Amino acid sequence: MALHFKRSEYDQRIARVTAEMAARGLDGLLMFQQESMYYLTGYDTFGFCFFQCLYLGADGKLALLTRSADLRQAQHTSIIEDIRIWTDAAGAKPAAQLKDMLESLGCRGKRLGIETESYGLTHFNGKAVDAALDGFCALVEANDLVNRVRVVKSKAELKYVRKAGELGDAALKAAIRKTKAGADEGDILAAQQGAIFAGGGDYPANEFIIGSGRDALLCRYKSGRRVLKARDQLTLEWAGVYRHYHAAFMRTLIIGKPSKQHLAMDRAAREALAAVEEQLRPGHTAGDVFAAHARVMDDHGMQKHRLNACGYSLGAKFTPSWMDSPMFYANNPHPIGPGMVFFCHMILMNSDAGAAFCLGRTYIIGDKKPEPVSTHSLDMITR
Incomplete structure (x- = not known):
């Protein structure tokens, strides 16, 4: 992996973010801001302009949903081990595949924070996420969660x-x-x-x-x-x-x-x-x-x-x-x-x-x- 910080640095960052999640009563966090992904895992790409989401559970579990073009990017630049690919195709529905990923991670009925103020989550895709997760889990705005942690530099x-x-x-x-x-x-x-x-x-x-x-x-x-x-x-x-x-x-x-x-x-x-x-x-x-x-x-x-x-x-x-x-x-x-x-x-x-x-x-x-x-x-x- 091509990491710019020691693994212990990423572990400390994840611990601070999960502590803030616990303080807000969140079971997980859906990240669409590339800055959050890079900060917590080292994941480095410009593929965030397409649909892409990094999940962080209250237990520190990480899972990334991205495109096939970013698979090796994530493997090479980040600490993420669970990398899922949504399929490029006519009529592709990455939001539905996000739901499938969250289902496999035990997120049904959970309270999840979500970053909606993101260049990587267009209004079109945001509506698709809302529709796909409606009735599946409770979504809570958490745009400032990682931002407030990473504003103080190590x-x-x-x-x-x-x-x-x-x-x-x-x-x-x-x-x-x-x-x-x-x-x-x-x-x-x-x-x-x-x-x-x-x-x-x-x-x-x-x-x-x-x-x-x-x-x-x-x-x-x-x-x-x-x-x-x-x-x-x-x-x-x-x-x-x-x-x-x-x-x-x-x-x-x-x-x-x-x-x-x-x-x-x-x-x-x-x-x-x-x-x-x-x-x-x-x-x-x-x-x-x-x-x-x-x-x-x-x-x-x-x-x-x-x-x-x-x-x-x-x-x-x-x-x-x-x-x-x-x-x-x-x-x-x-x-x-x-x-x-x-x-x-x-x-x-x-x-x-x-x-x-x-x-x-x-x-x-x-x-x-x-x-x-x-x-x-x-x-x-x-x-």
Whole structure:
């Protein structure tokens, strides 16, 4: 098996999840989130875009229902021994085969948690699962069960997060070397991704974001490349990725002389990030982090240009997004605790002036102050 952690690590994770299941009165858990499957067993695939379910019993029993294309994937990358295959065919009914599997596992009449907030469980398949299991067992929403356990990382996981941070720094250095007037965005993007692959890293859970000129004001990837002008702005959002663990970063690089708007945004972003760091400590909440961000941004007159969130948790994530829960938005009560990993982004987009400025990096929460996983300076980058 190609496991990235010791078997004892997986056993500890399963024990924590089954303890939480017992606290909620659940006899079993039906997992559709790929992150849950990877966390508990090491199972690594993108086949979750098709119907796939991992069962965990209160006794720690694991059973996977998947397609034939993922059989060897599961055998090679996970600790799962009981692997069942639903049959690809015209009129295939994987939900019915899930019921058959659960019947064989003694789940009739039981109370099972289910992850329905999953990219791998479409509305179509979700309705099929509900219909197949109607009257067979009681289904209870349990979207947050594994998520709340895995939000706190082990020492072994944090080693991978720090490695991802190193790869993220390497990607930034590669981008800086390529950034200048006349440079093509495609070359910059290739340099970033190449640095991560060369360092032993992985594909990110979503596309890197790159945009210059007016496109620098976008917070999402879009198709199409541009050549940098003598006076320009380049927004980059990327992540170092190692064993699927992400360390995300965001910077706006200034080509030529910074504008007055850029200088004002830089001051606001750096002060806001410093205020956020003060809240990234045990005893505070995700809502406290956002409140610090909003207060400083608004004091700088940036309320119109900031976002309604300023970061989120990170971990081992799969497509289509590296964003994880909890997120930093107003009044979010989720507590901040040691071992958590957060990406904090200070994003400013002034559509009136056509100016953008973004500053963000990833932190590991400690017993006292947070640990940034990047060693790169927060000073404005000019080229």
